[in-house]
Amino acid sequence: MPRMFVPGPVDVDDEILQAQAQPMLPHRSGEFEEIFRRTSEKARQLFFTKERVLLSASSGTGLQEAAIRNLVNKKVLSCVNGAFADRWYDVAVSNGKDVEKLAFEWDQPVNPDRVAAAVKKGSFEALTIVHNETSTGMQNPVKEVAEAVRAVAPDTLILVDTVSSLGGAKIETDAWGLDMVLTSSQKALALPPGLALAAVSDRALEKAKTVENRGWYFDLVRMEKHRLKDSSPATPAMSLIFALDRQLDRILAEGLGNRFDRHAAMAHRVHEWAESQGLSIYAPEGFRSQTVTTIKNERDIDISGLNTFLKKRGMRLANGYGPLKNITFRIAHMGEIQMSDLEGLFVAMEEYLS
Amino acid sequence: MPRMFVPGPVDVDDEILQAQAQPMLPHRSGEFEEIFRRTSEKARQLFFTKERVLLSASSGTGLQEAAIRNLVNKKVLSCVNGAFADRWYDVAVSNGKDVEKLAFEWDQPVNPDRVAAAVKKGSFEALTIVHNETSTGMQNPVKEVAEAVRAVAPDTLILVDTVSSLGGAKIETDAWGLDMVLTSSQKALALPPGLALAAVSDRALEKAKTVENRGWYFDLVRMEKHRLKDSSPATPAMSLIFALDRQLDRILAEGLGNRFDRHAAMAHRVHEWAESQGLSIYAPEGFRSQTVTTIKNERDIDISGLNTFLKKRGMRLANGYGPLKNITFRIAHMGEIQMSDLEGLFVAMEEYLS
Numbered sequence: 115m116p117r118m119f120v121p122g123p124v125d126v127d128d129e130i131l132q133a134q135a136q137p138m139l140p141h142r143s144g145e146f147e148e149i150f151r152r153t154s155e156k157a158r159q160l161f162f163t164k165e166r167v168l169l170s171a172s173s174g175t176g177l178q179e180a181a182i183r184n185l186v187n188k189k190v191l192s193c194v195n196g197a198f199a200d201r202w203y204d205v206a207v208s209n210g211k212d213v214e215k216l217a218f219e220w221d222q223p224v225n226p227d228r229v230a231a232a233v234k235k236g237s238f239e240a241l242t243i244v245h246n247e248t249s250t251g252m253q254n255p256v257k258e259v260a261e262a263v264r265a266v267a268p269d270t271l272i273l274v275d276t277v278s279s280l281g282g283a284k285i286e287t288d289a290w291g292l293d294m295v296l297t298s299s300q301k302a303l304a305l306p307p308g309l310a311l312a313a314v315s316d317r318a319l320e321k322a323k324t325v326e327n328r329g330w331y332f333d334l335v336r337m338e339k340h341r342l343k344d345s346s347p348a349t350p351a352m353s354l355i356f357a358l359d360r361q362l363d364r365i366l367a368e369g370l371g372n373r374f375d376r377h378a379a380m381a382h383r384v385h386e387w388a389e390s391q392g393l394s395i396y397a398p399e400g401f402r403s404q405t406v407t408t409i410k411n412e413r414d415i416d417i418s419g420l421n422t423f424l425k426k427r428g429m430r431l432a433n434g435y436g437p438l439k440n441i442t443f444r445i446a447h448m449g450e451i452q453m454s455d456l457e458g459l460f461v462a463m464e465e466y467l468s
Numbered sequence: 469m470p471r472m473f474v475p476g477p478v479d480v481d482d483e484i485l486q487a488q489a490q491p492m493l494p495h496r497s498g499e500f501e502e503i504f505r506r507t508s509e510k511a512r513q514l515f516f517t518k519e520r521v522l523l524s525a526s527s528g529t530g531l532q533e534a535a536i537r538n539l540v541n542k543k544v545l546s547c548v549n550g551a552f553a554d555r556w557y558d559v560a561v562s563n564g565k566d567v568e569k570l571a572f573e574w575d576q577p578v579n580p581d582r583v584a585a586a587v588k589k590g591s592f593e594a595l596t597i598v599h600n601e602t603s604t605g606m607q608n609p610v611k612e613v614a615e616a617v618r619a620v621a622p623d624t625l626i627l628v629d630t631v632s633s634l635g636g637a638k639i640e641t642d643a644w645g646l647d648m649v650l651t652s653s654q655k656a657l658a659l660p661p662g663l664a665l666a667a668v669s670d671r672a673l674e675k676a677k678t679v680e681n682r683g684w685y686f687d688l689v690r691m692e693k694h695r696l697k698d699s700s701p702a703t704p705a706m707s708l709i710f711a712l713d714r715q716l717d718r719i720l721a722e723g724l725g726n727r728f729d730r731h732a733a734m735a736h737r738v739h740e741w742a743e744s745q746g747l748s749i750y751a752p753e754g755f756r757s758q759t760v761t762t763i764k765n766e767r768d769i770d771i772s773g774l775n776t777f778l779k780k781r782g783m784r785l786a787n788g789y790g791p792l793k794n795i796t797f798r799i800a801h802m803g804e805i806q807m808s809d810l811e812g813l814f815v816a817m818e819e820y821l822s
């Protein structure tokens with residue numbers, strides 16, 4: 115398998131690539147409904163929820179739109195400290211909501227006290243926050259933000275994007291009191307893109323029923339109604355669900371605890387290696403992603419040249435995102451990546467750097 | 469390959485199932501952009517358009533929503549003579565548009581004169597029509613409707629759902645003056661579900677720029693901006709695009725004319741066979757689908773029992789849709805189905821019926 119140290123689409127195991135290639139079934143057949151049911155059941159373990167997981171034939175951004183259209187009539191607060199948080203803000207603007215942006219520097223985590231103060235002042239139906247910023251390698255303190263918000267505005271729904279962390283970091287939907295936790299297939303779940311998943315709380319669904327103009331395709335109420343019949347309103351992304359079904363078995367066989375530990379250990383190793391090379395980590399300590407590390411390019415490395423060099427060895431990493439291009443670069447350590455793959459990457463990088 | 473005579477998801481050729489299993493690539497890489505570019509280029513031939521084809525990680529219903537949100541500020545006319553036309557009407561309602569339903573009996577085609585009269589009376593920005601009703605096997609006279617509308621309301625955009633016909637019947641986007649022609653992967657294109665395609669005219673895109681609240685995920689203006697860079701706003705359904713790339717080669721190698729003729733010949737053969745069994749066709753002559761035939765169950769066949777019998781032989785067909793369940797049944801003849809497959813089905817059915 116080639117090794118891409120990029121934060122999605124990530125490499126997919128051959129068994130999972132092949133799982134997509136199973137013959138099609140009618141989606142309203144008992145055979146497929148059974149696969150749909152067991153897949154959405156197993157997914158609840160990943161989200162640490164007793165409630166429900168909905169499957170969407172879309173990318174994760176589709177579910178950012180679902181969150182906004184279903185759970186916000188008017189006012190929403192958007193915590194922004196990276197490109198994908200900013201996208202969610204744009205999604206809210208594009209959908210005509212009255213959205214207030216609570217901006218933080220990209221190299222700083224979302225601050226629970228500032229969020230609580232903003233929520234206390236405004237009267238927000240919901241807030242959006244990104245757990246793991248793919249653009250910066252920042253892990254935001256979602257649990258602490260949720261606690262702080264709950265203390266001052268218990269009715270504000272907490273909507274969390276875990277696109278690049280769920281499956282690689284422990285996110286406890288129920289215990290942390292989160293109302294919608296969305297992710298997509300092509301990151302730490304190590305599946306091909308085109309499928310998105312969301313845990314949705316009972317109270318979020320109750321709220322959705324009161325929101326006008328939810329649309330059709332991403333209507334959570336309609337999705338839940340069909341889920342109760344082990345189905346989806348529109349035709350599901352069947353080959354990707356075949357792959358998810360198999361991949362959840364692999365993930366649960368590894369053990370969720372082991373999987374999170376593997377990701378944490380790889381993150382730690384990347385930090386250690388970067389520092390050994392005289393390079394520092396973009397995100398402050400305590401807020402570093404378990405799945406992708408953004409490294410400051412303090413040695414003025416030609417990132418494009420580095421990637422050309424790495425590709426000859428069947429590897430590649432990611433340049434910095436947007437304004438961070440060339441001044442940072444990113445090493446993803448999620449999904450199928452193992453510590454030994456990282457060691458192989460470091461050997462090659464050291465060769466390039468010397 | 470098992471033979472499913474159901475109108476989607478249809479059987480997918482092994483080569484295409486396998487095409488999904490290629491290794492992932494970063495979606496913003498030159499390698500993937502080249503695949504994205506050539507796939508969307510080849511797709512233009514299928515739609516008979518010189519303008520553009522957009523690819524969406526969604527089912528066809530997602531693009532029904534795109535059409536409504538992008539091309540209608542307020543008023544839209546929805547021509548309804550089947551379940552999927554009715555869904556499009558629901559999509560317009562769910563998105564808060566002022567939609568007028570122009571209803572026809574399900575066993576009657578959309579009538580161009582009635583549409584023209586309705587368009588003349590109202591002042592509609594767009595009308596929606598389904599080319600091929602999967603629920604009834606009706607092929608609506610889209611070309612004639614477009615002509616009639618153009619004569620009385622040249623500015624009204626014509627939005628066409630060709631979900632179950634494109635790739636099996638000739639639909640001339642440019643020559644017929646259609647503004648948005650949408651389809652999905654799992655019908656006559658014989659791909660797995662989860663991908664949708666749309667030809668979008670220049671004037672539709674100009675209109676979209678003036679429409680507020682288009683949302684983010686299905687924003688056609690945003691999709692076009694990225695298409696010009698051989699990319700998509702959100703992560704694309706990569707494995708399905710790999711499959712589409714390969715399948716378009718197979719379709720173009722068969723030849724579009726040959727492909728449409730094959731579908732027409734199979735439709736004709738199904739009509740002939742049904743009549744030989746004392747069963748009549750639901751759609752009136754001249755308006756019968758090339759890809760799926762709805763047959764009146766005038767012999768009170770136990771459709772569920774028939775399917776159980778057929779499944780033992782690796783085949784299955786579709787019951788009637790919604791209110792037509794059991795009083796009709798459907799034989800799909802699209803995608804990979806060949807005349808010899810139909811003959812095999814008829815042998816089995818005659819055995820069951822005798």
